[in-house]
Amino acid sequence: MAVDALDARILRLLIEQPRTSVREYARILGVARGTLQARLDRLERDGVITGSGPTLSPAALGHPVLAFVHVEVTQGHLDDVGDALAQVPEIIEAFSITGGGDLLTRVAARDNAHLEDVIQLLIRLPGVVRTRTEVALRERVPYRVLPLVESVGRTAAGPRAEGTGAARRTS
Template identity: 90%
Template sequence: MAVDELDTLILRLLIEQPRTSVREYARILGVARGTLQARLDRLERTGVITGTGPALSPAALGHPVLAFVHIEVTQGHLDEVGDALAAVPEIIEAFSITGGGDLLTRVAARDNAHLEDVIQQLIRLPGVVRTRTEVALRERVAHRLLPLVESVGREAAGRAARKP
């Protein structure tokens, strides 16, 4: 989906001021409320905006240990293992990957013993051959999208400026 300069400004506001009303966003941007709402609807419909819920901290929820668990799966069992991962509450995300392993999961645990219990649960899943775990020591770059949004906006502005 093509994101233009106004979309970029809207996305920046959503990231920086998530609790602001649509009316206030429109005022800040100097556009009609209906224009802003139409843009928001399009950004949601096309999958650019995927949610509006709060960002939560696993650490603040009592799960400060973050680990990345690579899972190797028996050929032909990727879908069933992927489905089984959804039943493990400590798995925050899971992706099919290339390279060393078939799945990469992000796991939150209360402590190292709890992490070991989660890994043992994963190893027992039918179709799992082996796992490899990497424990995160410190977050160096927090999850962020604003730099990407701004880059996309600059590219859109550059394309618009080059059009005759």
């Protein structure tokens, strides 16, 4: 799905002002409300926009310890282990990966003892061969997509939009 410069502007507004109304977004962008709604519907349908709920902090929910647990799985059991991981509430993300392991999980825990309990639970899952854990010390770059949106927007706008002599097109 191609994201054009207007889509990038819409996405930026959604990130920066998530509680604004569609009418206000349209006013800010200088487009018709129907145009904006059609764009939002397409961005959702195409999977660019994947949610609209609040972003929650595991630390504020009493789980300040963040760890990345690599899980090595017996061949042929990746789906089974993935399904089992989905049942562990402390696992907030899991990905199939290449490299040193088969799955990479992001685990939130109350403290180190709780993290150890979660790891022990993972080790006992059928199909899990071993785990390797890395504890995060400090977040250096929080989850973000705005720089990517801006990059896509610049690419979509092309060279005419760069610089001060850019021609404005109305549609």
